[in-house]
Amino acid sequence: MTAFRSAVFFVLFQLWTITLGTLYLPLLAGPNRLVGMAATFWVRGTFLLLRLICGLSWQVRGTVPQGPVLVASKHQSTLETFAFRLILGEPAVILKQELLKIPFFGWYLAKTGVIAIDRAAGTKALKEMVKGAASAVEQGRPVLIFPEGHRQPVGAPPDYHTGIAMIYSGLNIPCVPAALNTGLFWGRGSFGKRPGVATIHFLDPIAPGMDRKAFMAELQRQIETASDALAAEARQTWPSLG
Secondary structure, eight states, X not given: OHHHHHHHHXXXXXXXXXXXXXXXXXXXXXXXXXXXXXXXXXXXXXHHHIXXXXXEEEEEESOOOOSSOXXXXXXXXXXXXXXXXXXXXXXXXXXXXXXXXXXXHHHHHHTTTOEEEOGGXXXXXXXXXXXXXXXXXXXXXXXXXOXXXXXXXXXXXXXXXXXXXXXXXXXOSOEEEEXXXXXGXXXXXXXXXXXXXXXXXXXXXXXXXXXXXXXXXXXXXXXHHHHHHHHHHHHHHOGGGO
């Protein structure tokens, strides 16, 4: 049943995306805010399909960050990349530059004020990342980064990159860690969408001014401990998750 429902979702999601992607083309010539509003509508429709067809929804725990703050999140699924659009409003998401090269999707993504990084550029890329984050903070926007750089399977060994510490030091603002268990319901590279309620949990902010090494250790400890707890809770609530 899960496979069938996932297949139906896939077809309808593609139709939803193609239809709106075509209708939205004129917006690419307009202000970024219009594209952002259109993206929010697309995300809401996607989550409606997920809930009605696959029985998959999500919830938020903790205090949602407001204004110019650095949010560092665990990354397990496509689900949270959509959800943060609704939770944080207009976040400046740090992502790899290659995504902007995807036809249509990349064009719209570029109009939402993301911070695209050429990871092959090394130190230069890190400096550009900090510069872009500082600009977003000046605009009053939250900055969202996935410290591991890519989606990780649930339970995989953590792989945190030091770029987050550079941004934390450069911005001198609080960093809010975010834990989640979304990978149990919509995993990396998984076609199946399992029913249940995924959780995104905002943890206590880490105050600015910590030593970089100490900051990295504390960030990883908070996110990994809370994410493991959320996974265990979900498996107990929905035994079918395994």
